[in-house]
Amino acid sequence: MTVLVLLEFDAAGIKQPSRSAVAAAAKLGEVHALVAGEGVAAAAAAAAKLPGVAKVLAADAPALAHALAEPLASLLVALAPAYSHLFAAATAVGKNVLPRVAALLDVQPVSDIAGVVDADQFVRPIYAGNALATVRSADAKKVVTVRAASFDPVAVEGGSAPVESVAVAAADGGSRFVGAELTKSERPELTAARVVISGGRGMQAGDNFKLLEPIADKLGAAVGASRAAVDAGFVPNDYQVGQTGKIVAPELYVAVGISGAIQHLAGMKDSKVIVAINKDEEAPIFQVADYGLVADLFTALPELAAELGKG
């Protein structure tokens, strides 16, 4: 039984959600890793160092440059015969590509798993995480995306796997990359941060998110948001934590001015420690918070920044 894991990477190396997918795959058997893109030598070298990876497949072609679903799915389908399982993190890329692969293989994918029971059975959250379903796949091959927050990522170093180049067949999938507008931030990525501080509708304006910054600086935190804050245009879409946004499980999650709709809780309730700051003492967020502070955030946030500064 060998699992092929599709890795995502950037200039800094293999992304943390992908390292969590490797950890999940390692529960089943031998793990091979696929890096696909244009100019993947550095990423392949980084993948080769991941503990638990037995072989790295490097697919280098201009058509793979932007992880478009159509060429990437064709590549995975071509590699699939050698594998019992195909894994990827349940990120924007994994969620885009793996179901396409599954359909081409006549397989029902298993999305966003939070647990591996055995080679055929997986645990996955349904209904915004209000229920955990254990499902058994009857397909000969399994196509699986992994909820990164549910698996501790493998380390960045420790392995030394061989790298093998794989051929990429040229094909026009009908899609073309036009451009990207990526949010620039010096902060850790939401899904990789040890601490996350998120603002909600209570922040009242995008400018007020600046109040979170000194606190995020002191805690080394990523900044997130509820859907309400994103819909209101306070912050970009990639800040969203929730059922259909990012799923996070940091050591510490600080929810500021967030009421706590089930769709938001779905994205953060597996955090180790949850703090809620809200002036509405009836807000549902307090039902999941380890520490609740009923206060006006416009007073509490500067105080919090000052108090952390004392440490």
Place this chain on the structure above:
Amino acid sequence: MKILVPVKRVVDYNVKVRVKADGTGVETAGVKMSMNPFDEIAVEEAVRLKEKGVATEIVAVSLGVAACQETIRTALAMGADRGILVETEVELQPLAVAKLLQALVAKEQPGLVIMGKQAIDDDMNATGQMLAALLGWPQGTFASKLAIDGATATVTREVDGGLETVALALPAVVTADLRLNEPRYASLPNIMKARKKAIETVKPADLGVDPAPRLTLVSVAEPAKRKAGVRVASVAELVAKLRNEAKVI
């Protein structure tokens, strides 16, 4: 251009679902059902394209039990022109839905399929991608903006790092994310008008598809409950607790 919009009947997003005591599923008896919110956004987008003169006809499709007719009626009241119900008692999983839709696409020949990116019941986020694969069409998932220009759809997608724009050669499948638009409420006259619009009913066998599920539900459990926390009286107390009790800062 004809647009096909698949719409799913799901437990309403405001309902707090309960796991059945015997662990065989979640309680759906007597629970309010609605159209999947992402599918409402898809219907709205199709209606706007028709209002702009880009689309000529909108066909709403739902798959499942007879009650899915209500979901189709909702789409018709929002502005879809006619409906197709693929009626079955079999539990439909994304692969089966994609195959049934593939057969309907072959029959209807739409230039575009718009659907929700994810159903809020099984949270699979798969059907649109799978339909695109089976049709050999390009896909624009998690769309927050859609522009049609001749034979090309330009789709702005919500991705992990921000936004990404792709150009797709039509026909294509587009899946709607939250911020694509804000769906309208159907007006009473439109709800009345929708009652007269046609809904055709077909069976999976008529489409030559075996809808049998590939995933078996072994069990359903409640997630671990969080212990009730404490209220702190001040910021200073909060920081002290985080430092000395929780030891996370």
